[in-house]
Amino acid sequence: MALSAQTRRLLFWLPMLAAGGLALAWLFRPQPVPVDLAAIAEGPIQVTVSDEGATRVKDVFVVSAPLSGLMRRIGLKAGDPVAAQKTVVARIAPSDPNFLDVRSEREARAAVRRAEAERDFAEAELKRYRQLAGQGVVSANDRDAAERRAQTAAAALEEARARLTAPGVARRRSGPDCDCVDVYSPVSGSVLRVIQESEAVVAPGTPLLEIGNPGDMEIVVDLLSTDAVRVEAGQRVLIEAWGGGPALNGTVRRVEPFGFTKVSALGIEEQRVNVIIDFTDPPDRWARLGHGYRVEPRIVLAEAGNVLKVPQAALFREQGKWAVFVNDGGTAELRTVELGLENGLEAQVVKGLEAGEEVVLQPGGRVTAGVALKPR
Numbered sequence: 001m002a003l004s005a006q007t008r009r010l011l012f013w014l015p016m017l018a019a020g021g022l023a024l025a026w027l028f029r030p031q032p033v034p035v036d037l038a039a040i041a042e043g044p045i046q047v048t049v050s051d052e053g054a055t056r057v058k059d060v061f062v063v064s065a066p067l068s069g070l071m072r073r074i075g076l077k078a079g080d081p082v083a084a085q086k087t088v089v090a091r092i093a094p095s096d097p098n099f100l101d102v103r104s105e106r107e108a109r110a111a112v113r114r115a116e117a118e119r120d121f122a123e124a125e126l127k128r129y130r131q132l133a134g135q136g137v138v139s140a141n142d143r144d145a146a147e148r149r150a151q152t153a154a155a156a157l158e159e160a161r162a163r164l165t166a167p168g169v170a171r172r173r174s175g176p177d178c179d180c181v182d183v184y185s186p187v188s189g190s191v192l193r194v195i196q197e198s199e200a201v202v203a204p205g206t207p208l209l210e211i212g213n214p215g216d217m218e219i220v221v222d223l224l225s226t227d228a229v230r231v232e233a234g235q236r237v238l239i240e241a242w243g244g245g246p247a248l249n250g251t252v253r254r255v256e257p258f259g260f261t262k263v264s265a266l267g268i269e270e271q272r273v274n275v276i277i278d279f280t281d282p283p284d285r286w287a288r289l290g291h292g293y294r295v296e297p298r299i300v301l302a303e304a305g306n307v308l309k310v311p312q313a314a315l316f317r318e319q320g321k322w323a324v325f326v327n328d329g330g331t332a333e334l335r336t337v338e339l340g341l342e343n344g345l346e347a348q349v350v351k352g353l354e355a356g357e358e359v360v361l362q363p364g365g366r367v368t369a370g371v372a373l374k375p376r
Contacts, residue, residue: 031372032330032371032372032373032374033332033366033367033371033372033373033374034374034375034376035327035360035361035363035367035373035374035375035376036360036361036362036375036376037327037358037359037360037361037373037375038310038311038313038314038358038359038361039356039357039358040308040309040310040349040353040354040355040356040357040358040359041308041309041355041356042306042307042308042309042355043306043307043309044303044304044305044306044307045303045304045307045309045341045343045346045347045348046300046302046303046343047300047301047302047303047341047342047343048238048298048299048300048301048343049223049227049230049231049298049299049301050240050296050297050298050299051221051222051223051224051227051296051297052221052294052295052296053219053220053221053222053277053294053295053296053297054219054220054221054292054293054294054295055217055218055219055289055290055291055292055293055295056217056218056219056220056291056292057189057192057212057213057214057216057217057218057291058212058213058216058217058218059187059212059213059216060192060210060211060212060291061186061187061210061211061212062195062207062209062210063089063090063183063185063186063207063208063209063210063211064204064205064206064207064208065090065092065183065202065203065204065205065206065208066092066181066183066204067092067094067095067181067204068094068095068201068202068203068204069092069093069094069095069181069201069202070092070093070095070199070200070201070202071090071091071092071093071196071199071200071201071202071208072090072091072092072093072180072199073197073198073199074089074090074194074196074197074208074209076089076191076194076209077191077194078190078191078192078193078194079190079191080190080191081188081189081190082185082187082188082189082190082191082211083185083188084184084185084186084187084188085184085185085186086184086185087184087185088182088183088184089183089184089185089191089208089209089211090182090183090208090209091180091181091182091183092180092181092183092202093179093180093181094179094181095201100163100164105164108160108163108164109164111160111163112157112160112161112164114160115153115156115157115159115160115161116157118153118156118157119150119153119154119156119157121153122146122149122150122152122153122154123150123153125146125149125150126143126146126147126149126150129142129143129146130143130146183208185211186211187211187212187213188213189211189212189213189214190211190212190213190214191209191210191211192209192210192211192212192214192291193209193210194208194209195207195208195209195210196208196209212291214290214291215283217279217286217289217291218253218276218277218278218279219237219239219250219276219277219278219279219295219297220274220275220276220277221274221275221277221297222260222262222272222273222274222275223272223273223275224270224271224272224273225259225271225272225273228255228259228272228273228275230301231252231255231275231299231301232252232255233252233253233254233255234251234252235251235252235299235300235301236249236250236251236299236300237249237250237251237252237277237297237298237299237300238250238297238298238300239277239279239286239295239296239297239298240295240296240297240298241294241295241296242286242289242293242294242295242296243288244285244286244288244289247298248279248281248285248286249279249280249281250277250278250279250280250281250297251277251278251280252275252276252277252299253276253277253278254275254276255273255274255275255276256273256274256275256276258273259271259272259273260272260273275297275299277297277299302341303341304340304341304348307340307341307348307349308348308349308353308354308355309346309347309348309349310324310337310339310346310347310349310353310359311345311346311359311361312342312344312345312346312347313361313362314359314360314361314362314363315337315339315347316363318334318336321336322336322337322338322339323335323336323337324337324352324353324359324360325359325360325363325367325369326353326357326358326359326360327357327358327359327360327373327375330372330373330374331370331371331372331373332360332363332367332368332369332370332371332372332373333369334368334369335352335353336352337349337350337351337352337353338350338351338352360373
């Protein structure tokens with residue numbers, strides 16, 4: 001029986017259409033999503049806060065000039081040892097008197113003449129009283145009072161003459177050697193910094209040197225106030241990036257109750273709080289650290305030993321809960337989890353995962369429940 005033309009055309013095109021459909025289906029079939037996987041394992045976890053800090057000597061003593069005068073050049077250098085009340089750290093020659101203006105000079109000369117007259121009268125009076133006392137006319141008490149008035153008048157004359165002392169006279173009388181006041185170190189330790197090294201005229205209270213004991217060191221780190229509220233005295237500290245190898249150990253001694261505003265490198269005002277840290281390692285381990293050295297303390301807020309951990313990059317929020325995608329034989333399985341400690345890099349898994357399971361890191365929009373996975 002002969003086939004019609006229409007049937008022959010259908011038989012010709014039908015296999016081709018079927019092959020094309022299969023090719024399109026193969027081309028547009030679901031492709032496995034390439035992902036990064038991480039295995040769930042057990043290990044320790046720490047929750048810490050850290051920031052850049054600096055070392056400092058606990059008790060820094062600023063030695064100041066006790067009087068005005070010409071300070072001789074300080075020979076001590078930073079790092080030199082000093083002994084309490086034995087080492088002379090500075091020598092100051094007292095200042096000469098100032099020049100008097102015309103009116104002050106005339107007043108001073110008039111005061112000298114008045115004092116001379118008072119002295120002459122007191123001496124003459126004393127001479128009469130001594131004669132009368134020898135004759136028994138006046139009492140010994142009156143004679144003693146006359147002697148006191150004569151001595152007082154002589155002292156007043158010396159005081160009046162001193163006001164006329166010209167600048168440079170006192171220094172010339174002292175000779176070529178320095179008639180100086182020696183300033184001694186108040187404590188034993190080392191010179192931390194020489195503030196005024198060169199010879200100069202100084203006023204009372206001018207800072208000259210800083211002295212302290214480098215063996216009695218602490219660390220100060222200013223934390224954001226939001227981090228400082230989680231820090232308590234006694235917490236363990238790991239001191240890193242100090243330039244000497246393994247991390248040093250310390251402990252928080254005090255969280256200062258007063259905050260302050262600090263402008264960050266980006267120009268943002270931040271509220272900061274100083275946290276004071278003590279070294280717990282023997283001094284020979286951190287002996288190379290000095291006053292003002294940079295360190296990075298890491299304060300341990302909480303820690304756990306052998307716990308199940310998941311990378312923070314695998315976690316995301318799903319209907320208000322933490323969730324991950326688990327690699328279930330090459331297929332993504334959505335699973336919610338309960339977390340414990342978190343430190344920004346990893347989190348403790350309390351419930352929802354088991355050791356050895358693999359989770360998808362940083363799942364994108366292509367990863368959904370049931371999608372095929374292809375490890376990179």
